[in-house]
Amino acid sequence: MNKYNYEKKEDMKKIMILSAAALMLSLAMPQFAKATNVQNASTMIQAQEVTYQEITVADLPVAVSATIAKDYDGYTIDKAFLGNDGSYKVAVTKADVKKDLFFDAKGVFVKAEKPVPVK
Numbered sequence: 001m002n003k004y005n006y007e008k009k010e011d012m013k014k015i016m017i018l019s020a021a022a023l024m025l026s027l028a029m030p031q032f033a034k035a036t037n038v039q040n041a042s043t044m045i046q047a048q049e050v051t052y053q054e055i056t057v058a059d060l061p062v063a064v065s066a067t068i069a070k071d072y073d074g075y076t077i078d079k080a081f082l083g084n085d086g087s088y089k090v091a092v093t094k095a096d097v098k099k100d101l102f103f104d105a106k107g108v109f110v111k112a113e114k115p116v117p118v119k
Contacts, residue, residue, distance in 0.1 A: 050083040051084050053082055067109050076092060087103060098118050100112070101113075
């Protein structure tokens with residue numbers, strides 16, 4: 001092996017090592033940039049507690065009364081409440097079971113709380 005071929009092989013090794021190092025650096029740089037630019041962007045949303053005032057059953061919207069008549073057949077409306085957000089809460093009973101039904105401001109059914117035995 002002559003001196004020229006040996007130097008050429010050594011130069012090729014150096015080029016390969018430098019290329020590999022450059023490739024690793026270029027792949028690692030975006031990771032460093034992402035890690036340093038991350039900011040905590042969490043937003044805390046605080047739910048307002050709805051307060052209810054009692055209203056007469058006659059003051060309930062037709063949509064609320066119709067839903068109760070259709071979906072809760074046999075239940076009796078005990079009390080009705082209007083929330084400060086315009087929503088409705090209706091306490092109903094059937095035999096020995098009591099439920100609270102919740103409706104939005106438009107009178108659309110939202111949820112029913114678990115039935116509670118009447119004491």
